[in-house]
Amino acid sequence: MESIKVWSQFAHPVLMWVLFGTAIYALYLGIKVKRxxxxxxxxxxxxxxxNFINRHHKVGSLFMALIVLGTVGGMAVTYINSGKLFVGPHLLAGLGMMAMVTTSASLVPYMQKGNSLARLSHVGLNMTMLLIFAWQAFTGVQIVQKIIERM
Incomplete structure (x- = not known):
């Protein structure tokens, strides 16, 4: 049981790096949709x-589901392993990213009806989220290094 507790700490970082790549792929598909x-x-x-529209929608939907699960899972594993959450820039930025992704997805029905403000907001939220995600990836590596040092 103890080994599961220890190794579970690495699921969140691995998932987030995969999702960072997925976000870049979703951006590529979104650019193709715009073209x-x-x-x-x-x-x-x-x-x-x-078939860029459908692929962008599917990748974005999968991304949204996994970013929510990954954020909540990362918080849960942190709490299980240390008995508390470390409220700091990494956690707050992660929660903000999750909010941006879900808000961005909620704009899709308006975009499908041709609302350009919704489309502009969707792109702006996702680009901001991607920039924060890049920063998150590197602060996450620092956290993983601290975990490894304590092992």
Whole structure:
């Protein structure tokens, strides 16, 4: 049981690095969707074949579910292993990222109806989240190093 407790501390960082890559892939797909929306008739025919809208939606949905589960899971593992949460920049930024992702996803129905403010907000929230995520990845490595030093 003790080994599960110790090794569980590494599930959150591994998941977050995978999700960081997933976020970059979702950004790539989102750029393709924008190109599709703005393309002329000939280019549009080619881009439609990539099914970028559906892929962006699926990757974004998976990302949202896993970022929520990963955030809550990371907090749970921290509490289980230390009996408290460490309220600091890493935790607060993680909670903020989770809020940005869920808010961004809630804008999708408005974007589908052509609301440009919703689209601009969606992109702005996700780009901000991605920048914070990059910072989070490196502060997370520092936390993992502290955990390893205590082992």
């Amino acid at each position: 599709l929306r703005q393309a002329d008739k000939e280019e549009r025919k080619e881009l439609v074949k990539g």
